[in-house]
Amino acid sequence: xxxxxxxxxxxxxxxxxxxxxxxxxxxxxxxxxxxxxxxxxxxxxxxxxxxxxxxxxxxxxxxxxxxxxxxxxxxxxxxxxxxxxxxxxxxxxxxxxxxxxxxxxxxxxxxxxxxxxxxxxxxxxxxxxxxxxxxxxxxxxxxxxxxxxxxxxxxxxxxxxxxxxxxxxxxxxxxxxxxxxxxxxxxxxxxxxxxxxxxxxxxxxxxxxxxxxxxxxxxxxxxxxxxxxxxxxxxxxxxxxxxxxxxxxxxxxxxxxxxxxxxxxxxxxxxxxxxxxxxxxxxxxxxxxxxxxxxxxxxxxxxxxxxxxxxxxxxxxxxxxxxxxxxxxxxxxxxxxxxxxxxxxxxxxxxxxxxxxxxxxxxxxxxxxxxxxxxxxxxxxxxxxxxxxxxxxxxxxxxxxxxxxxxxxxxxxxxxxxxxxxxxxxxxxxxxxxxxxxxxxxxxxxxxxxxxxxxxxxxxxxxxxxxxxxxxxxxxxxxxxxxxxxxxxxxxxxxxxxxxxxxxxxxxxxxxxxxxxxxxxxxxxxxxxxxxxxxxxxxxxxxxxxxxxxxxxxxxxxxxxxxxxxxxxxxxxxxxxxxxxxxxxxxxxxxxxxxxxxxxxxxxxxxxxxxxxxxxxxxxxxxxxxxxxxxxxxxxxxxxxxxxxxxxxxxxxxxxxx
Amino acid sequence: xxxxxxxxxxxxxxxxxxxxxxxxxxxxxxxxxxxxxxxxxxxxxxxxxxxxxxxxxxxxxxxxxxxxxxxxxxxxxxxxxxxxxxxxxxxxxxxxxxxxxxxxxxxxxxxxxxxxxxxxxxxxxxxxxxxxxxxxxxxxxxxxxxxxxxxxxxxxxxxxxxxxxxxxxxxxxxxxxxxxxxxxxxxxxxxxxxxxxxxxxxxxxxxxxxxxxxxxxxxxxxxxxxxxxxxxxxxxxxxxxxxxxxxxx
Numbered sequence: 023x024x025x026x027x028x029x030x031x032x033x034x035x036x037x038x039x040x041x042x043x044x045x046x047x048x049x050x051x052x053x054x055x056x057x058x059x060x061x062x063x064x065x066x067x068x069x070x071x072x073x074x075x076x077x078x079x080x081x082x083x084x085x086x087x088x089x090x091x092x093x094x095x096x097x098x099x100x101x102x103x104x105x106x107x108x109x110x111x112x113x114x115x116x117x118x119x120x121x122x123x124x125x126x127x128x129x130x131x132x133x134x135x136x137x138x139x140x141x142x143x144x145x146x147x148x149x150x151x152x153x154x155x156x157x158x159x160x161x162x163x164x165x166x167x168x169x170x171x172x173x174x175x176x177x178x179x180x181x182x183x184x185x186x187x188x189x190x191x192x193x194x195x196x197x198x199x200x201x202x203x204x205x206x207x208x209x210x211x212x213x214x215x216x217x218x219x220x221x222x223x224x225x226x227x228x229x230x231x232x233x234x235x236x237x238x239x240x241x242x243x244x245x246x247x248x249x250x251x252x253x254x255x256x257x258x259x260x261x262x263x264x265x266x267x268x269x270x271x272x273x274x275x276x277x278x279x280x281x282x283x284x285x286x287x288x289x290x291x292x293x294x295x296x297x298x299x300x301x302x303x304x305x306x307x308x309x310x311x312x313x314x315x316x317x318x319x320x321x322x323x324x325x326x327x328x329x330x331x332x333x334x335x336x337x338x339x340x341x342x343x344x345x346x347x348x349x350x351x352x353x354x355x356x357x358x359x360x361x362x363x364x365x366x367x368x369x370x371x372x373x374x375x376x377x378x379x380x381x382x383x384x385x386x387x388x389x390x391x392x393x394x395x396x397x398x399x400x401x402x403x404x405x406x407x408x409x410x411x412x413x414x415x416x417x418x419x420x421x422x423x424x425x426x427x428x429x430x431x432x433x434x435x436x437x438x439x440x441x442x443x444x445x446x447x448x449x450x451x452x453x454x455x456x457x458x459x460x461x462x463x464x465x466x467x468x469x470x471x472x473x474x475x476x477x478x479x480x481x482x483x484x485x486x487x488x489x490x491x492x493x494x495x496x497x498x499x500x501x502x503x504x505x506x507x508x509x510x511x512x513x514x515x516x517x518x519x520x521x522x523x524x525x526x527x528x529x530x531x532x533x534x535x536x537x538x539x540x541x542x543x544x545x546x547x548x549x550x551x552x553x554x555x556x557x558x559x560x561x562x563x564x565x566x567x568x569x570x571x572x573x574x575x576x577x578x579x580x581x582x583x584x585x586x587x588x589x590x591x592x593x594x595x596x597x598x599x600x601x602x603x604x605x606x607x608x609x610x611x612x613x614x615x616x617x618x619x620x621x622x623x624x625x626x627x628x629x630x631x632x633x634x635x636x637x638x639x640x641x642x643x644x645x646x647x648x649x650x651x652x653x654x655x656x657x658x659x660x661x662x663x664x665x666x667x668x669x670x671x672x673x674x675x676x677x678x679x680x
Numbered sequence: 681x682x683x684x685x686x687x688x689x690x691x692x693x694x695x696x697x698x699x700x701x702x703x704x705x706x707x708x709x710x711x712x713x714x715x716x717x718x719x720x721x722x723x724x725x726x727x728x729x730x731x732x733x734x735x736x737x738x739x740x741x742x743x744x745x746x747x748x749x750x751x752x753x754x755x756x757x758x759x760x761x762x763x764x765x766x767x768x769x770x771x772x773x774x775x776x777x778x779x780x781x782x783x784x785x786x787x788x789x790x791x792x793x794x795x796x797x798x799x800x801x802x803x804x805x806x807x808x809x810x811x812x813x814x815x816x817x818x819x820x821x822x823x824x825x826x827x828x829x830x831x832x833x834x835x836x837x838x839x840x841x842x843x844x845x846x847x848x849x850x851x852x853x854x855x856x857x858x859x860x861x862x863x864x865x866x867x868x869x870x871x872x873x874x875x876x877x878x879x880x881x882x883x884x885x886x887x888x889x890x891x892x893x894x895x896x897x898x899x900x901x902x903x904x905x906x907x908x909x910x911x912x913x914x915x916x917x918x919x920x921x922x923x924x925x926x927x928x929x
Binding site: 069072073076087088089090091092094096097106108143144146147148149150151152153155156157158159160161162163164180181183186187190193194195197198200201207209232259261262263295296298299300301303304422423426427429492493496539541543544585587588592593594595596 | 691692708710711712714715718719722725726728729730731733735736737738739740741742743744745760761765767769790791794796797798800801804805806807808809810811812813814815816817818819820821823824825826827830831833834837838840841864865868870871
């Protein structure tokens, strides 16, 4: 099978406009008869579902949470990018496009990324119209801040809760349509299979998580907006329930999985405190705006941070990357932290942490504030106090969060941070229309692979989720559904529905009948250790080969010895977790295979064999300038398909932030 | 740390529930309250018993899923945090901790500590939005909003919909939740056109769900993990009164 990306003809900047003017439309009377299933209710899902319902389609939305408002987009902190150029600092659609391609280390598709940059401004308009309370200046206009990998201020934010506010905006639009009867909402439902009839996606099998009953739902098209697979590492900043199941089931039904090894490790998370740890907490990247990252110059220096004098501190990001300093992209910042800790300069009880220090920000803001208040010759303490107040206003909730988790006061001592798994750039392969290799099956948001290449820039996930849902799918779905207007709803007693339900039931029975001796979490933690150690921030051939063997063995043991208490026909969180882990155990192997086959370093994928003399990622554009799209072949394994990336508008260069 | 836990167990919505007592050892003060429950559940599974069902997801205090009533208080003894942000360093070695689900008529128990909060979704669906279809918006900076108003709107919008306010209230009133959404939109120009309609619709749905009335004990504000202020309730009362007087519906 040949991969067709279906990128429209024409100059880059005109592709999307031309596409919109020529894509077939569906008339309103026909929309009423076309049913669309949306799985997932985060930014991508809620925005797609509400917009499609507004257009007149019949929509069903599924989420495993108890309410659509709890999807994990809610936890995004820092902000959302848009090329508004409100700051008059030289931003433009092209610059956002360029920064995103470069930030992704030249492994994403030009046309998709340009479209993303084009619609970015509309997203901000839409959210403001919904009543999203973005941060504002005293003049009443919107405020912006900087993020990593970028030299303009284009990030819009709502304190450290931007994802929450954007999601609640999308959720309110979704619930409005629910209230009008145009969307049927199925919360506490988990999608467990895609139903494919005559080669097209025609519905899903979902489990009602309260009654345990399997349900069949028909749709003319199915949209997967189910997020990323970061929990394959067990410890990540993802929510406990975030999982790959919907995407993986789709993969097994014919949707190719692209670039699974492109995973993002976020540089600023609170370090692991012990074996009991169930998840990791991010400290927003926005903190790198004002904080300075350092480790002691002396190996194993055990003095408290505040006792280490200025000239004995190594501000290693500023030293290595003078142009971007503390605002280098995430992959670069993460690797630099790992490098220092591995070399023995780490701090804190585990020695696997670096300092994020606000002392100079307190002083800088304090002086500005003192000048504003007209204080003459203020003493150091006054300046510090004033500066702390300013920082509190900007980042107060993040500082509080740090204190709750660690029990330390970050206003008095520098925070300790360490990288953690945060986002997955890989995902289901989609064409320009966001359609997977299964006709009628779409993937939106983090669930697809399309826009971030090998590394995502901060504040771009929210942008992509909402772009896909509000402004892309409402157009592109017409290209498919306009050909489906005479397709009648297929009754769910169709043999394909029966077979899909039978297979789902068989897996549930199998999980419940192992009746082994170890819990699901036991296996999940083991899997996490393998993937983090051997397919995490740095990878090498030997480690990946070992990991593949270990994952296979672990999967076998899981199916022989897992214990899933309770039964199917009740609320059974252990059964839910077991099903999700079974899929992670398969995905993990493919992720390592993908990492092993990609003999280069790019973005978040750092193969130790491929680095420059000064330790930077060394790409191999000649041999690896492609999207690796894997086809599931059952027992026979996976077949690799390549979508070659061509860059007509950007000159490929070694990414430099020096 | 060594602890005694008295936990509410209830098979399903119809079943009669009861407290069950568990001893647990080896708890680190750095664990979160939910991680302590993970340890307990792991122990139960290894002993061949049924683990305790509880709601949780993001474990960083923002999704609003976790919902434990700990020693008689929603989200436990500390102010301004959710259950997942509560750490065991807030307890003493040897403590006995009582854990219950949210108790309120409109939040029926689904299993053990898990309750059904879909009433909140229905209240939002009745009017907690601005009616603006995608594509209708004008440039975001075309309507300036005073920073003070934007900040007030944000403070109200910080509500995570966890339901602690209802659980804390002796009347099971949802007025802090409802008023937070109403107040967010009332503070913004975008919320003005539907202001009266929204107030009437949301209050009607709130009553229909069976939530009680507010008798000004302020327990909701004291227990709210996001410190949403009761001044929103005063605003809501004004919104509702104004809407009733002016409405001819």
